[in-house]
Amino acid sequence: MQPESLEAPTNRPIYSPVIVNNKSAHHLFICEGYPSREFQIFYSSVDDSKKTLLLVSESDSTIDHDSILVTHSELTAKLTQLLGEMPLSTTIYVLGSEAFIWDVHSVATQAGMVAEQIKMFAPVSGQRRLFCTHCYHITEDVTHSPAVCSGCQRNLLVRDHFSRLHAAYVGVQIDAEDPDDLPLPQELI
Amino acid sequence: MSTDQIKVRVAAVAQVAPMIREFTLTAVTGSLYPFSPGSHVVVEMPGEQKIYRNAYSLLSDSHDASAYRIAVRLQDNSRGGSVFMHQQVKEGDELLISPPANLFIPQWNAQKHILLAAGVGITPFMSYLPEMQRRQADFELHYLFRSKQTGAYQLELAEQLGQRFFSYDSDQAQRCNISELLADRPLGTHIYICGPEGLIKDVQSVAEQLGWPDSVIHFEEFAAPKPGKPFTVELKSTGKTVQVGESESLLEALEEAEVAVPNLCRGGVCGQCATPVAEGEIEHRDNYLSVDEKARQDCVMPCVSRAHSDRLVLDI
Numbered sequence A: 001m002q003p004e005s006l007e008a009p010t011n012r013p014i015y016s017p018v019i020v021n022n023k024s025a026h027h028l029f030i031c032e033g034y035p036s037r038e039f040q041i042f043y044s045s046v047d048d049s050k051k052t053l054l055l056v057s058e059s060d061s062t063i064d065h066d067s068i069l070v071t072h073s074e075l076t077a078k079l080t081q082l083l084g085e086m087p088l089s090t091t092i093y094v095l096g097s098e099a100f101i102w103d104v105h106s107v108a109t110q111a112g113m114v115a116e117q118i119k120m121f122a123p124v125s126g127q128r129r130l131f132c133t134h135c136y137h138i139t140e141d142v143t144h145s146p147a148v149c150s151g152c153q154r155n156l157l158v159r160d161h162f163s164r165l166h167a168a169y170v171g172v173q174i175d176a177e178d179p180d181d182l183p184l185p186q187e188l189i
Numbered sequence B: 001m002s003t004d005q006i007k008v009r010v011a012a013v014a015q016v017a018p019m020i021r022e023f024t025l026t027a028v029t030g031s032l033y034p035f036s037p038g039s040h041v042v043v044e045m046p047g048e049q050k051i052y053r054n055a056y057s058l059l060s061d062s063h064d065a066s067a068y069r070i071a072v073r074l075q076d077n078s079r080g081g082s083v084f085m086h087q088q089v090k091e092g093d094e095l096l097i098s099p100p101a102n103l104f105i106p107q108w109n110a111q112k113h114i115l116l117a118a119g120v121g122i123t124p125f126m127s128y129l130p131e132m133q134r135r136q137a138d139f140e141l142h143y144l145f146r147s148k149q150t151g152a153y154q155l156e157l158a159e160q161l162g163q164r165f166f167s168y169d170s171d172q173a174q175r176c177n178i179s180e181l182l183a184d185r186p187l188g189t190h191i192y193i194c195g196p197e198g199l200i201k202d203v204q205s206v207a208e209q210l211g212w213p214d215s216v217i218h219f220e221e222f223a224a225p226k227p228g229k230p231f232t233v234e235l236k237s238t239g240k241t242v243q244v245g246e247s248e249s250l251l252e253a254l255e256e257a258e259v260a261v262p263n264l265c266r267g268g269v270c271g272q273c274a275t276p277v278a279e280g281e282i283e284h285r286d287n288y289l290s291v292d293e294k295a296r297q298d299c300v301m302p303c304v305s306r307a308h309s310d311r312l313v314l315d316i
């Protein structure tokens, strides 16, 4: 039996092509991991005096001696500090996993930025951050549904419902009524 | 009287500027609804020939809903509403008002709030200020007025706000330079404007040159519907026709003919009154529909917009 929620209307963010906002006085590029070739070309299309590059990675690899390198755990503090020094006319361009780009979105919004200032590239992978609606635990890098919640070990159906607040997809227990009725895992796209 | 209206008593009337009167309203029975900073109420004013309804911002601290205060400027070419409030309404009178609604909410994520008020446009900020002070928000109030007509509350504001208060009295040739006001603002700044269309446009054009994103500009323009040439409106479903006079809005004419249209701001900003149009040419005057939506000519905001053609058929 197919669980009916698989057919529920989806609520996934839509990512439009990203272009440079030429009206901006400053451009902040943020990339998780090693920047793709495309991102590098995009980055180099902007005048040096008007841009900042923030790389978020656990290993120290730099492509540009001017870039700022931080780990994931340092991101919020560093980004908040950087934004505090930038002009109102700033645009952010962010590349990374879906959870990552929405984390950046939330830090930027907390700093008073508005949605049109935050340009998001389509996520680099189909991996999802999963929010368990039963124990509120977050499970990172989920690739299949159902997935096991790392908090309560329940089998969760990964819904196509994206919560911007948690930067995560919502997961609900799938075998609550009948523990034997567990569908085969399907790859998330 | 529509069912959700509240009956209030005018507890006090005060002249707060040469052309501005303040009214304190208290509940006749029970208590008033709580409200949030930036809220307004629509006051019903029975004029000699017809009923006027205007939206007025609540001036008081949102933590105190024991009374509502509003301020009304006597409009030069008033259609009757402000004249009624200034000449007829006395202490002890009763009025009907709508429950508070808010279309001008402060953005609490902002790092800096620039409040720009012109004349009676100070009113929505009177409810912002206590809350901004409580939250220790970073703000500046820039107040443009003509002391021979407006400028209500300027002395108390100067005293309360100190360094955060900037006044520009054009009757003393003091001008506010919008380019300077907007220059070099840090990320996280939001601006709120309450004043005439011209001021809003000036800010928008300077902001555009500076590369500001549109969404950091918040404005409220409670312009009363401007008069226009009379026309006839027809309801497609029943064939009923209603005449819209020169000095009344389409919404008012419909209300008079007992055609109910939901509405909130009565100033062309909220979109509540959107009504489909089947035939006729619309003269759009609202700030709600996009340029594309306006071009489609299939939807009208009757609180402010009118018809270019002699006849307009509403698809209701």
Ligand code: FES
Binding pocket: B262, B263, B264, B265, B266, B267, B268, B269, B270, B271, B272, B273, B274, B286, B288, B301, B302, B303, B304
């Ligand atoms: S009532 Fe708000 S747009 Fe007409």
